[in-house]
C-alpha cells in the first residue's frame with residue numbers, strides 16, 4: 001500500500017509536538033496504513049521541526065515511511081492526502097479582531113492556494129489554527145478546484161469536553177453517552193446541545209436540572225479553552241491533538257453506527273445555517289464523507305443559542321469578505 005501523505009502546518013508548535021507521534025504510530029488513519037509526514041513551518045521554527053523529526057526517527061515507527069521539513073507550502077502540500085492546518089497567528093496584545101483575521105488571511109489564503117495547486121485529488125483538510133472556522137473558509141476560498149466539503153474546522157475538542165463534563169456530572173462513563181452535539185463556532189458562543197444526547201436510553205437534558213445545563217455546563221464547555229490557558233499558561237495542546245486525531249480518523253474510517261459526532265463543515269443550509277458557512281453540526285461519516293444528521297427538533301432554547309453562534313460566524317465571514325480574503 002502506498003503511504004498516505006499527511007501535511008502538518010505549525011509542526012514545531014505545541015500541538016504539532018503532541019500530534020506527529022500519534023500520526024506516525026498509526027492512530028490517525030489506522031494501524032495498517034503507512035504514512036509520510038510533511039512538516040510545514042516558518043523559517044525560524046525549521047530547526048525545532050528538525051529536532052522533532054529526529055525524535056520521530058528515534059521511535060522507529062514501522063508505519064512511518066518518510067519525513068520532509070519545509071517552509072515552502074507548494075512542496076509541503078505536493079501530493080498531500082490529509083492536511084492538518086495547525087499553525088496560525090495568535091492574537092497578541094493590542095490586536096483587533098480585524099488584524100487577527102487579516103494576519104491569518106496571509107497564512108490560510110496561500111496555504112489554500114498551495115493545496116489547490118498541488119494536493120492529491122482526495123485531499124481532506126482539517127483547520128485547527130484559530131479562528132478555525134473562518135480560517136477554513138479563507139483556505140477553501142483560495143482552493144476553487146477542491147470540492148468545498150473537503151475543508152473542515154475542528155470542534156471535536158469541544159465535543160470531547162462536553163462528553164467529559166456530562167459524564168462527570170452524571171457519574172457515568174463517556175462510553176455511556178451518545179449523540180452529543182456542538183453547534184456553531186469554535187469560540188465562546190458555541191452551543192453544546194444536550195437535548196438529543198442519550199445516556200442509557202434517556203435524554204441527557206432530562207437527567208440534569210436546567211440551571212446546571214444553562215449556567216454551568218454550557219459556559220464550562222464553551223470557555224474551557226480559556227480555562228486551560230489560565231491554568232497551563234498555554235493553550236490546550238495534547239487534547240487538541242487528540243481531537244484532531246479523532247476528527248480525521250472518523251472522517252476517513254467512519255463514525256460508529258447509532259452515534260454521531262461534531263465537526264465544523266460547510267453548511268448546506270440545514271438547520272437554518274446559511275449555506276457555505278463552516279459551522280459545527282451533528283455529523284456522521286459514511287464512505288469517507290461527512291453528512292449532517294437531519295431531522296432533529298430544535299426548541300427555542302437551542303434555536304436562540306445556535307443562532308447567536310451562527311451570527312458570529314456570519315460577522316467573521318463578512319469581515320474577511322471586506323478584507324478581500326474570500
Ligand code: NAD
Pocket residue numbers: 009010011012013014015016040041042045086087088089090107127128129130131132154155157158186235236237240
Ligand atoms: P504554537 O504557537 O505552539 O505553534 C504554532 C506553530 O505554527 C509555531 O511553531 C509557528 O512557527 C507555526 N506557524 C506560524 N505561522 C505559520 C505558517 N504560516 N506556516 C506554518 N507554520 C506556521 O501554537 P499551538 O499551541 O500549537 O496552537 C496552534 C493553533 O491551534 C492556535 O491558533 C491555537 O489557538 C489553535 N487551537 C485550536 C483548537 C481547536 O479546538 N480548534 C484547540 C487548541 C488550539
Ligand code: LMR
Pocket residue numbers: 130157224225226228235236240
Ligand atoms: C481551545 O479551545 O483550547 C483553544 O481554541 C483555545 C485558544 O484560544 O487557543
